[in-house]
Amino acid sequence: MKETGESKEQQLTVALRIRPLSDAEQEEGATIVAHRVDEQVVVLMDPMEDPDDILRANRSREKTYMFDVAFDFSASQEEVYRATTKGLIEGLISGYNATVFAYGPTGCGKTYTMLGTDKEPGIYVRTLNDLFRAIEETSDDMLYSVSMSYLEIYNEMIRDLLNPSSGFLDLREDAKGVIQVAGITEVSTINAQEIMELLMKGNKLRTQEPTAANKTSSRSHAVLQVAVKQQSRSRDVLQEVRFARLFMIDLAGSERAAQTQNRGQRLKEGAHINRSLLALGNCINALSDKAGNKYVNYRDSKLTRLLKDSLGGNSRTVMIAHISPASVAFEESRNTLTYADRAKSIRTRVKKNLINVSYHIAQYTSIISDLRSEIQRLKKKIADQAGHIYSITYYPFFCGCWLCL
Ligand SMILES: Nc1ncnc2c1ncn2[C@@H]1O[C@H](COP(=O)(O)OP(=O)(O)OP(=O)(O)O)[C@@H](O)[C@H]1O
Incomplete structure (x- = not known):
């Protein structure tokens, strides 16, 4: 077996989605402070700063951010999918790893973007539909095998969302340094309807609890992993096998525990969620360090161990940050925008996963x-x-x- 494939540097793609103002925010009398200016630019206005304050008249009330792509309440699920994820599919079937993750405070639309609803399906199903279509189109010449798994990381423990009775699972590193989840259920269907049902069922098993900020808040990080292996139908003495992994991740809310009035179990859980998110933040900080001399500690949490390749290794990676447009969410929105802005400078080294297999008699x-x-x-x-x-x-x-x- 011989590994081939050249690597090239690639920048993390960062998208920002501003959801519509919610009924609760409207009832609270919130105003809109986050605006999409054009396809890439977003402006956030500080609701606390008084425009008539003469002493601060020279200080700008607004801060401008630029991303690879920006969406507001008017963006459809299809538009978000096309601009962020669709382009990864061709690479995936040619052997390039890919990752899409949704980041942002609780109730800002991460699950809506990734899973969506029956009527408005999100990125998971749209991606799988297009992946199966691409496979179908080339299946006369190519032989594929596709498998899918769905897990959650809750309080630093991994649970199989397709088979929750299997208890807590461990992360293992294989001989090539690739992180695997030992004992996870792998489904190999290519029927998109069946997959949507599995995901909806799996999502209901996710640890969800109402918080002050979201009635059906997901308290865990959910990871949908799709593995694709491809080889030519024409068998030869020397056979090229390509394989790639796609991670689609719906992170738990990034809010601070204090802001959701959490107590007891929720507070402890907040600390665990924040441990993973803090570790993610530390990795993003270290990876985006311009001088490139900061140590990146992936081992600090399950999430960052699983995302090691997606962040600093061999993967085309897209981050979709989510915010509320409301004045009452200003602090969280500002934190999320700063975080997402920093992530823009992360670079990964993408490489085709290609193995040349020479057959024995x-x-x-x-x-x-x-x-x-x-x-x-x-x-x-x-x-x-x-x-x-x-x-x-x-x-x-x-x-x-x-x-x-
Ligand atoms: N772009 C959107 N258009 C319409 N409704 C949206 C949009 N984004 C979010 N919503 C609605 O807002 C509510 C909260 O969204 P969602 O559950 O996706 O948030 P979340 O970020 O996943 O929260 P948590 O971190 O607590 O799980 C849901 O009722 C969802 O349908």
Whole structure:
């Protein structure tokens, strides 16, 4: 087995989404302080600063931020998906790892962006639909295997959301330094409807509790992992195998414990959530250090261990930061914008995951058997097509074969 593939440097893509003003915010009499100015620019106004205050007249009430792309209340789920994630799919089936993560305070729309609703599905389902379509389009020449797993990290413990009875799972590092979750359920369906049902069911199993800021607040980090392996159907002595992993992550709310009036269990939980988020923040700080001489401590939390490749290694990574437009959320919005702004300078080194497998004599029997089934498949396809042409020539109406349907 021989590893190949050149690496190139790539900058983290950072998107910002401002959700609509909520009913609760409107009832509170909140005003809108976060505005999208154009496709990339967002302005945040400080509601506490009085425009008539002569002493502070020279101080600007607003701060401008620039991102790779910015969305406001008018952006559809499809627009957000197209501008942030769709472009990763081609790379994924060619062997490039990818990560998309939703960051932001509680109730600002992370789950809405990633999972969405039945009527307005989010990034998970749109990505899987397009991935399966891309696989279908090239499946005459390529052989794929796709598997999917869905987990949550809650209080620094990992739970399988597709099989919660399996208890807490551990992270392991394989011989190549790739982090794996030992014993996780892997589903290999390519039916998007089935997947949406699995995810909706898995999401209900997520640790959710109402906080003062969000009635159905997700208290855990949810990670959907999709692994894609690809190889040519034409088996050869030297075979190229490509594989890549896509992580799609819905992080827990980044708010400070004090702001959600949390007590007891919630406060302890807040500390754990913040341990992972703090570790993530520390990694982002170290990775975005211009001089590049800060130590990056991925080992501080489960989240950062899992995201090691996504942040500093081999992955095309997109961060979608979320904020509320409301004056009452000004502090959190400012913190989130500063955090996201810092993440812009992170660079990863992307590399195609490619293995050249040269087969041993003993494996030829299996290659021959694979080739035989491939010949059968192609023969059947030709026969189906011949039947179709025959029926069109002699019976000019639908014959019911797959070409007619
Ligand atoms: N862009 C949007 N358009 C319409 N509704 C939205 C949008 N973003 C969020 N919402 C609504 O706001 C509420 C809170 O959103 P959501 O649960 O996605 O927040 P969250 O950031 O995942 O919160 P938490 O961290 O507490 O889990 C939901 O009712 C959701 O439907």
